[in-house]
Amino acid sequence: MSELVDAHHHLWDTGVRDYPWMDGPWADPIRGRFDAARYTELIRPYGVRTSIVVQALQDVAETYDLLSVAADPVEADSAAADPVEGDAPGPVAGVVGWVDLTAPDVADRIAEVRASPSGRLLVGIRHLAQDEPDPAWLLRPDVLRGVEAVGAAGLVYDVLVRPPQATAALELARRLPEVSFVLDHAGKPDIAGGAWEPWAGWITALAALPNVTVKLSGLVTEAAPDWEPVGILPYARHVLDSFGADRVMYGSDWPVCTLAASYGQVFDLAREAVPAGDRDAVFGGTARRVYGLS
DSSP: OOSEEEEEEOOEETTTSOOTTOOSGGGGGGOSEEOHHHHHHHHGGGTEEEEEEEOOSSOHHHHHHHHHHHHSOEEGGGOOSSOOSSEEOOSEEEEEEOOOTTSTTHHHHHHHHHTSTTGGGEEEEEEOGGGOSSTTGGGSHHHHHHHHHHHHTTOEEEEOOOGGGHHHHHHHHHHOTTSOEEEGGGGOOOTTTTOOTTHHHHHHHHHTSTTEEEEEOSOGGGSOTTOOHHHHHHHHHHHHHHHOGGGEEEOOOBTGGGGTOOHHHHHHHHHHHSOGGGHHIIIIIHHHHHHTOO
16 A cells, blocks of 8 residues: 555643543543654554544644644654654644634634644644534534635535434535535444444435545444454445445544554554555545645
């Protein structure tokens, strides 16, 4: 395969910022500093050289931080593989950030981020819609206007939903065919509960919309703690069968994935799910095209 892309991971330091969704002891393993140097060292044995880092906080300050990280080199002594003289380029090639989609001046806010020193690396916007009390939040008029502004700026909108928001997410993509949508974590199917429908039919309906692509990511954390590949692979393969490799991209969801699996286990599971002939697309080509990576 050509140079691989991890299309979905996070970077944070919970000693610097509070992440409200980490709301209990379950999150203790992912508290702390998960930075670009640590990520770079982790991914290199798997051939991953390029990545998309995704917001995890509803605060544009985090987006500016991620853009700065993306623009900065990684110290060579932190990258165990491929040592170089001085600093090495970091893996982050794009940032899916956050702006307030409901703000009346949302277009100006997007423009302001893009005009910042590292703003050229902004490739998309995401909101934690899965945490909104209103399951139809994505269809509010102010949100629709905000998502339209994302598309008008030439950016992708990453869709983060659980089953309660599935209907709204499908309708959003139908109403805004000019916007490029990326579904995160395959819509978080209830793998632990063994649920297949209505998720499978919903995936098929989304796949019928040419403006939607999907990330093969986050599935291990939706499975039972004692998960086995046999329980997850049918979900991954339904995504691939529905969308086709040219509209599916691999994402690790690190460090969240470490609640259920190591980076290597997630990577190997994705390789097992994806036929050899489709791996160039899923592990790189789709992400490069959809996010406009050079």
